[in-house]
C-alpha cells in the first residue's frame with residue numbers, strides 16, 4: 274500500500290496544536306514532535322510563579338489531546354536540524370524523520386538583549402520550569418527572612434521585574450497580592466510590609482500595546498497594590514543581589530525577573546531557513562518558506578505580516594490562526610489547488626492586574642477595565658485552556674483563592 278502524505282508538525286504549542294487538529298480527516302498522516310510531552314498554556318505561567326495555580330493545571334499531555342484523532346502520532350523529541358532537500362529532520366535520540374510537508378511552530382525564547390548578568394542571575398517566565406524555579410526561589414527568600422530578618426536590608430524580599438508588558442504587569446500584581454494577602458499571614462515574624470515588588474519599564478507607560486487610557490488604569494491599579502513602577506528606566510547590568518539602572522540607581526534585590534521580551538526559537542536558523550529580525554523565519558504571504566513551498570512557519574517563530582506588511586504580534590491567537598491556515602494550505606496543495614494568503618483576524622488583547630481588575634481591548638474599539646475587564650479575562654482564559662480537568666482545577670483554585678484570599682500552590686518541592 275502506498276505511504277500517505279506525511280506532515281510533520283514541530284511544536285505542540287498554540288500553533289502546532291491547531292495545525293494538527295485542522296488536519297483531522299485529511300488524507301495525511303501527521304507526526305507531532307515536541308521537546309516536551311505536553312502543551313503549555315503560557316498565559317497562565319505567572320499564576321504558577323505566584324502560587325495561584327499548580328504546574329499541571331496549565332499543561333496537558335500532548336498524547337492525550339489526540340486520543341481520538343487517528344491520523345496523528347505524537348513524538349517526544351527535540352528537533353535539532355534538517356536536510357531540507359531530502360525532506361528530513363534530525364530529532365535528538367530518534368534519528369532522521371522524513372516528511373512530505375513540514376510545519377514549524379517552535380515558538381519563542383526569552384531575549385536577554387545582551388544585558389550583562391541577566392543570563393546568569395535573572396529568572397525568566399517562558400516555561401513551566403521557569404515558573405516553578407521563580408516560585409520556589411521567592412518562597413525560599415521568605416523562609417530565609419524568617420531566620421535572618423536583618424537580610425531584608427540587603428533586598429532579600431525585593432523582587433525586580435523588568436518589562437512592563439502583560440507578563441511583567443500580571444506577575445507584579447500577582448506577587449504583590451501573594452505578599453500582602455498570603456505570605457504576610459504565613460510569616461508572622463517577618464515584616465512583610467518591607468517586601469517590595471519593583472517593575473522597571475523602559476518606555477513611558479506599562480502595557481505598551483494597549484490604548485493609553487487602559488495603560489493608565491493598569492498603572493493606577495499596580496500602584497494601589499503597592500507595586501513600585503519605574504517608567505522610562507533601563508537596566509544596565511545585573512549582579513546576584515543587585516540591579517543597576519542606566520541612570521545610576523542601584524536596587525538591592527535578591528530576585529530579578531526578566532520579562533523584557535522574547536525572540537524566536539533558534540530552530541529556524543538550525544533548520545537552515547532564512548531568518549529575519551529577532552530570529553523569526555521569513556515566510557511568504559501563504560506562510561510557506563521562500564523556495565520551499567512544502568515548509569510552513571507559524572506563530573512566534575514566524576515573521577508573518579498583515580496585508581500592509583506589518584509584522585504580526587507574537588500572540589496565541591496569531592499562532593492558532595496561522596496553524597489552521599498552514600494545515601489548509603497543505604491540503605490545498607495536495608488537491609492541486611492554489612494556496613491563499615494568511616489574513617489575521619484580530620481577537621483583541623487582555624491583561625489582569627490582581628483580583629477584580631483587568632483591562633481588555635477588544636475588536637470594534639471596545640475597551641473594558643476594572644471588574645468587567647477581569648471577568649472577560651477569566652472567561653477567555655478558562656475557555657482557552659485545554660482539557661476539562663484543567664478547566665475544572667483552575668476554576669476550583671480560582672474560586673478558592675478568591676473566597677479565602679489564600680494560595681494553595683505554595684509548596685517548595687524542588
Ligand SMILES: Cc1cc2nc3c(=O)[nH]c(=O)nc-3n(C[C@H](O)[C@H](O)[C@H](O)COP(=O)(O)OP(=O)(O)OC[C@H]3O[C@@H](n4cnc5c(N)ncnc54)[C@H](O)[C@@H]3O)c2cc1C
Pocket residue numbers: 283284285286287288289306307308309311312313315316317318319350351352353378379380381398399439440538540571572573574587588589590592623
Ligand atoms: C508568560 C507569558 C504570557 C503570555 N500571555 C499571553 C496572553 O495573555 N495572550 C496571548 O495571546 N499570548 C500570550 N503569550 C504569548 C503566547 O503564549 C505565544 O504567542 C504562543 O504560545 C505562541 O504559540 P506558538 O505555537 O508559536 O509557540 P508555543 O506555544 O511557544 O509552542 C512552541 C512549542 O514548540 C516546542 N519546541 C520548541 N523548540 C523545539 C524543538 N527544537 N524541537 C521540538 N519542539 C520544540 C516547545 O516545547 C513548545 O511546546 C504569553 C507568553 C508568555 C511566555
